[in-house]
Amino acid sequence: xxLLTEKRAPRAHDxxxxxxxxxxxxxxxxxxxxxxPFGIVFLAFxxxxxxxxxxxxxxxxxxxxxxxxxxxxxxxKAFTDPxxxxxxxxxIRFSLVSIPLQIVIALAMALILDAVTTLFARFSRLMIxxxxxxxxxxxxxxxxxxxxxxFGPLTDIFGLFGATAPDFLSSxxxxxxxxxxxxxxxxxxxxxxxxxxxxxxDPSLYExxxxxxxxxxxxxxxxxxxxxxxxxxLILVFSLIxxxxxxxxxxxxxxxxxxxxxxxxxxxxxxxxxxxxxxxxNYGSAISFALGGIVFxxxxxxxFFTRKRRSFL
Amino acid sequence: xxxxTSLRAGARRPQRHLPLQILLGFLVIYFxxxxxxxxxxxxxxxxxxxxxxxxxxxxDQIDYLGNLKQLFTYDGGIYLRWILNSTLYAIAGGIxxxxxxxxxxxxxxxxxxxxxxxxxxxxxxxLMVPATALVIPTFILFSRLGLTNTVWAVILPSLLNPFxxxxxxxxxxxAVPDELLDAARVDGAGEVRTFIQIALPLMRPxxxxxxxxxxxxxxxNYFLPLAMLSDNRxxxxxxxxxxxxxIASANNAGTTSLWSLIILGSLVSVIPLVIAFFSLQxxxxxxxxxxxxx
Numbered sequence: 001x002x003l004l005t006e007k008r009a010p011r012a013h014d015x016x017x018x019x020x021x022x023x024x025x026x027x028x029x030x031x032x033x034x035x036x037p038f039g040i041v042f043l044a045f046x047x048x049x050x051x052x053x054x055x056x057x058x059x060x061x062x063x064x065x066x067x068x069x070x071x072x073x074x075x076x077k078a079f080t081d082p083x084x085x086x087x088x089x090x091x092i093r094f095s096l097v098s099i100p101l102q103i104v105i106a107l108a109m110a111l112i113l114d115a116v117t118t119l120f121a122r123f124s125r126l127m128i129x130x131x132x133x134x135x136x137x138x139x140x141x142x143x144x145x146x147x148x149x150x151f152g153p154l155t156d157i158f159g160l161f162g163a164t165a166p167d168f169l170s171s172x173x174x175x176x177x178x179x180x181x182x183x184x185x186x187x188x189x190x191x192x193x194x195x196x197x198x199x200x201x202d203p204s205l206y207e208x209x210x211x212x213x214x215x216x217x218x219x220x221x222x223x224x225x226x227x228x229x230x231x232x233x234l235i236l237v238f239s240l241i242x243x244x245x246x247x248x249x250x251x252x253x254x255x256x257x258x259x260x261x262x263x264x265x266x267x268x269x270x271x272x273x274x275x276x277x278x279x280x281x282n283y284g285s286a287i288s289f290a291l292g293g294i295v296f297x298x299x300x301x302x303x304f305f306t307r308k309r310r311s312f313l
Numbered sequence: 314x315x316x317x318t319s320l321r322a323g324a325r326r327p328q329r330h331l332p333l334q335i336l337l338g339f340l341v342i343y344f345x346x347x348x349x350x351x352x353x354x355x356x357x358x359x360x361x362x363x364x365x366x367x368x369x370x371x372x373d374q375i376d377y378l379g380n381l382k383q384l385f386t387y388d389g390g391i392y393l394r395w396i397l398n399s400t401l402y403a404i405a406g407g408i409x410x411x412x413x414x415x416x417x418x419x420x421x422x423x424x425x426x427x428x429x430x431x432x433x434x435x436x437x438x439x440l441m442v443p444a445t446a447l448v449i450p451t452f453i454l455f456s457r458l459g460l461t462n463t464v465w466a467v468i469l470p471s472l473l474n475p476f477x478x479x480x481x482x483x484x485x486x487x488a489v490p491d492e493l494l495d496a497a498r499v500d501g502a503g504e505v506r507t508f509i510q511i512a513l514p515l516m517r518p519x520x521x522x523x524x525x526x527x528x529x530x531x532x533x534n535y536f537l538p539l540a541m542l543s544d545n546r547x548x549x550x551x552x553x554x555x556x557x558x559x560i561a562s563a564n565n566a567g568t569t570s571l572w573s574l575i576i577l578g579s580l581v582s583v584i585p586l587v588i589a590f591f592s593l594q595x596x597x598x599x600x601x602x603x604x605x606x607x
Binding site: 027028029030031032033034035037038039041042044045046048049050052053056109112113115116117118120121123124126127128129130131132133134135136137138139141142143144145146151152153156184188237241244245247248251252255256268271272275276281284285288289291292295296299300 | 328333338368412416417419420426427429439441443445446450452453454469508536540554559562583587590591
């Protein structure tokens with residue numbers, strides 16, 4: 001049988017090559033026809049703005065003398081600008097805490113929901129996922145109310161025990177206030193992705209492990225988690241990209257915590273302020289581009305270190 | 314042998330595990346608290362809201378209808394306009410992005426055309442580009458073209474969904490057999506007809522997932538419309554409520570009624586998406602696993 005196929009293979013290959021030769025041009029054409037429309041949007045709304053941002057970031061506009069080419073001056077300025085640096089440091093610090101926290105919570109919930117199969121578990125799954133359907137802006141508005149001294153329940157709850165409520169909008173605790181909003185918003189979404197991956201695992205693997213004497217905990221850590229590693233890496237990358245661009249939540253909570261969150265709280269907020277409040281588009285673009293660079297480096301560094309796991313890329 | 318049968322029975326029986334269920338109960342409470350707060354407090358009038366009292370329970374006066382009427386008539390019914398704008402942006406952006414992503418994903422998966430690998434690598438690289446880094450340059454480009462402060466300024470950039478392309482590519486590659494497409498071609502079906510009648514039905518779960526994800530992304534978008542639009546009659550509901558929040562915080566004394574509008578406005582704005590998610594649950598869940606596992 002092996003011999004037969006081996007003999008036949010070259011001929012079949014030749015024939016298909018002949019046919020291929022004829023349809024070659026057609027296949028190129030059809031391929032580009034399907035990909036083309038997206039390609040146009042891709043060029044217009046990704047490549048062009050990126051190129052333009054790079055171009056803009058190389059110029060400086062001055063009151064006297066107009067716009068001049070300054071090469072990397074804006075970047076030098078950004079990386080020595082305390083506003084940009086403190087914002088960048090904040091989002092990096094925030095990522096280092098919030099991403100592991102969200103992933104651990106999401107993973108724990110996914111494992112529980114994979115193991116417990118009651119009606120209540122199904123209901124919980126939906127409820128935990130619910131915040132994903134809420135715009136981040138609305139989520140921040142809701143938590144802003146819960147945190148506020150006037151409307152929030154914290155004063156009452158802590159009052160019961162004779163304690164003063166923590167003020168999550170104060171500069172000491174805003175980190176945790178934002179951490180809670182972000183976890184609430186995204187943990188359910190990550191849980192659903194991990195849960196879907198767990199559901200795709202062949203259950204006979206668990207049975208085999210159990211027959212070999214593995215307990216629940218061992219099945220979870222030795223079989224389930226390694227098998228869903230690609231999904232874990234995927235959500236890690238997405239949460240990293242999202243967190244470094246942090247904008248919506250602090251921008252909304254700013255209104256309630258005016259003294260705590262300044263206009264340069266995160267790099268994105270700083271770029272927004274430079275571009276739209278101060279009409280300094282050159283510097284704003286440079287900050288955006290510098291932030292994009294930081295995201296790119298962080299993600300690639302991360303993917304490089306997890307390469308052994310066969311990432312999704 | 315006995316071990317084996319008991320294992321099988323265990324697999325079929327629902328796994329109860331009480332402590333874990335209690336833990337789930339606490340989690341559910343945590344995730345629902347903000348909703349509960351909003352539902353309770355949108356029933357109150359301004360005195361009820363500011364009068365102290367229990368912030369997690371109703372007052373004697375439950376006045377949803379009165380508050381709703383106020384919400385939809387305030388400032389000439391601007392809130393309804395925001396909701397309609399959000400709907401337009403979500404539907405136009407969602408459908409447009411999905412059509413482009415499905416076609417491109419299928420094209421990348423099923424045709425060996427020139428520069429295919431290279432272009433797909435660039436699309437994957439684009440997953441890393443922070444979307445907000447594009448907002449400022451896109452704004453300047455659009456203002457040159459006179460497109461800022463129009464609905465196009467919000468809809469056109471949301472047509473870009475590289476993740477959708479990646480998802481559709483993976484799904485089309487795995488779920489649409491080449492043999493089936495070849496058979497259709499041998500039967501004389503054209504490429505477009507093969508795509509629509511053979512491939513598209515097989516790709517349905519992923520199509521629904523991408524549609525839902527892009528519609529949600531458009532509905533939730535804040536940074537892009539905030540930058541692009543200055544006429545508040547074009548705002549989506551996210552930017553509109555953000556605007557109210559800013560006004561209400563800026564002058565606390567004069568606009569106490571605005572707070573109750575914001576609370577009810579938040580509640581009303583989340584209802585459409587919650588309904589969409591729950592009613593389409595069956596269709597999109599299958600698609601989500603694709604992105605992670607292969």
